[in-house]
Amino acid sequence: MSAHRLPPAEWQPLQSLLQAGLPQAMLAVGESGSLVGQYCDELQQAALCFAPSAPGLSCGTCRACRLLAEGNHPDLLVITAETGKRIAIDSVRHANEFLAYTPQVSARRWLRLEPAEALTTAAANALLKTLEEPAARAHILLLSERPSQLLATIRSRLQRLPFPAPRPGQCVLWLEGLGIPPAAALWLSRQFANRPLRAWQLWESGWVTLCPTWIDALLGLPQQGPVAALRLADNWAKDIDLLLLRELMLSLLADLLRLRNHRLDSIVHVDYLQSLEAMAQSAQAIFLWEALEGWLRLPESLMQNRNVGMLLETLLLSWVSIWSGEKAHGITS
Ligand SMILES: [Zn+2]
Structure with a gap:
């Protein structure tokens, strides 16, 4: 295709x-x-x-x-x-x-x-x-x-085969060349610099408009606590595209890590900069890495036929634990 x-x-x-x-x-x-x-x-x-x-x-x-x-x-x-x-x-x-x-x-x-x-x-x-x-x-x-x-x-x-590595700026130009409006092309290319085809698929699927709803839910979660995380996991487990959510989570976690290192130049979610900055300050590094690892490992976890609902519960609990400082329950590796 x-x-x-x-x-x-x-x-x-x-x-x-x-x-x-x-x-x-x-x-x-x-x-x-x-x-x-x-x-x-x-x-x-x-x-x-x-x-x-x-x-x-x-x-x-x-x-x-x-x-x-x-x-x-x-x-x-x-x-x-x-x-x-x-x-x-x-x-x-x-x-x-x-x-x-x-x-x-x-x-x-x-x-x-x-x-x-x-x-x-x-x-x-x-x-x-x-x-x-x-x-x-x-x-x-x-x-x-x-x-x-x-x-x-x-x-x-x-x-x-000697195919060339992606070049800086190639993705945004490619997306604009396909008729995606410049602002959206820029936003997508911040997340998918090396993966223009993936960015294009997401544009086609309407993800750019869906994404803010997910971000709002995720950024609100640490204040609401683990019960809310379990409820959200239950809601999302029915129909969410887990790998799509993974794309978003990885970009949010990367933003938090960049902000902790005062690297403001390459933030993906600039519209949420204030919230993310506050969250980066109060995040506990060890739990941040744990959450990141969980999302990175997701394809392998799925390959082991893990239950999607339980995976999502574990992942959202580990997201909340970044700020609560309590190890997420139910984490198995
Ligand atoms: Zn031919």
Whole structure:
């Protein structure tokens, strides 16, 4: 699902790769929502296109490009796992079979698998055999946010693609280029400097208008205490997008840490500066770090099939404990 094509100014790394000849086993590293996913989209399109146009990227009009646009290209297999879910061995067995056949439409078969760290050990081992001896014209692209979590045997088989790191100021320009009003683009880019695609998704989902309600509830919580935290957890558990809440919490916690260090230049939630400053002063550092760790660990906690309601209770209690100084009840690790 590519929201938009990369602007031509960003094509150079792709053109170099295509000219040099594509490896059969590739690794792309980048945060979800960063432009790395976009680079991979462009690369797989160019790799499957019949007649890449003069600059080297896909033509957009040939049969392969049309099949890709329709999501029907028989030589492309994409395996993804939602956050907190694993990629099981059955999916990899299916992928291995897919790669063994000769291409039907394009010059090669293409497997894309993301995030690679979601592979179970059995699935990773099943993939390893194919990585060691890929069929002729089979290409395998793994995307990973945390390549250190991959099996070393897998990692050593992959050639890492040289996609560029995000540049300062790139995100806000990119968002404005998509027609997002400058103030909102700036606000989003403060939070998602390295992840413009994520910022764009959030803009599309209406999060920019929803966010203030969540912030008000969260900033009021320390004064109201643990009972209110449990009530809010109960309310939110029904329908809140926990990972979206995580984005917000991480940015609030980062703001508190910045304010404690008198770094006013990079505050995300400038509209709440006064409240956040007061809260930063009275926060207890050790509990601040504990809360931060809890939110950082959330994807792994979800992966262990933890109950969402209980997770949320623990996380909101640990947020309140930053100011009450009492260890949150029910924290298990
Ligand atoms: Zn084409």
